[in-house]
Amino acid sequence: MFTARQRVLVIEDNPVNLELVTAILEDEDTEILSAETAPAGIALAVREQPQLILMDVQLPGMSGYDAARALKADARTARIPIIALTAHAMRGEAERAQAAGCDAYLAKPLDPAVLRHALSGHLQCAVSGRDR
Numbered sequence: 001m002f003t004a005r006q007r008v009l010v011i012e013d014n015p016v017n018l019e020l021v022t023a024i025l026e027d028e029d030t031e032i033l034s035a036e037t038a039p040a041g042i043a044l045a046v047r048e049q050p051q052l053i054l055m056d057v058q059l060p061g062m063s064g065y066d067a068a069r070a071l072k073a074d075a076r077t078a079r080i081p082i083i084a085l086t087a088h089a090m091r092g093e094a095e096r097a098q099a100a101g102c103d104a105y106l107a108k109p110l111d112p113a114v115l116r117h118a119l120s121g122h123l124q125c126a127v128s129g130r131d132r
């Protein structure tokens with residue numbers, strides 16, 4: 001489904017959710033980078049230039065949406081697609097995710113098939129837009 005050695009950054013403070021995402025991605029030939037806080041995730045994104053970021057919205061301290069805004073405001077990371085992950089499947093959540101600069105939004109609990117589909121679409125876009 002994915003081309004070789006794509007890198008996905010997962011910014012998630014909940015180890016159970018991180019494990020779930022990792023398990024889904026391990027079926028694909030995808031390198032997973034992870035961070036438990038927004039500042040650590042932003043630093044990794046700048047340094048490692050992943051093809052895609054999965055961003056938990058509820059992070060301790062700096063929120064996932066604040067992190068998304070910071071990433072989209074930085075020329076070094078602005079083009080990296082961000083998929084927001086939130087437990088709050090509330091009315092208006094999709095709009096809030098979009099307003100923060102996220103490219104897509106998925107509600108927890110994550111459905112592996114839905115996550116795979118979202119990853120596949122965004123990774124294909126990210127890779128086809130690059131000279132590699």
Ligand code: MN
Nearest residue numbers: 013056058059
């Ligand atoms: Mn969280």
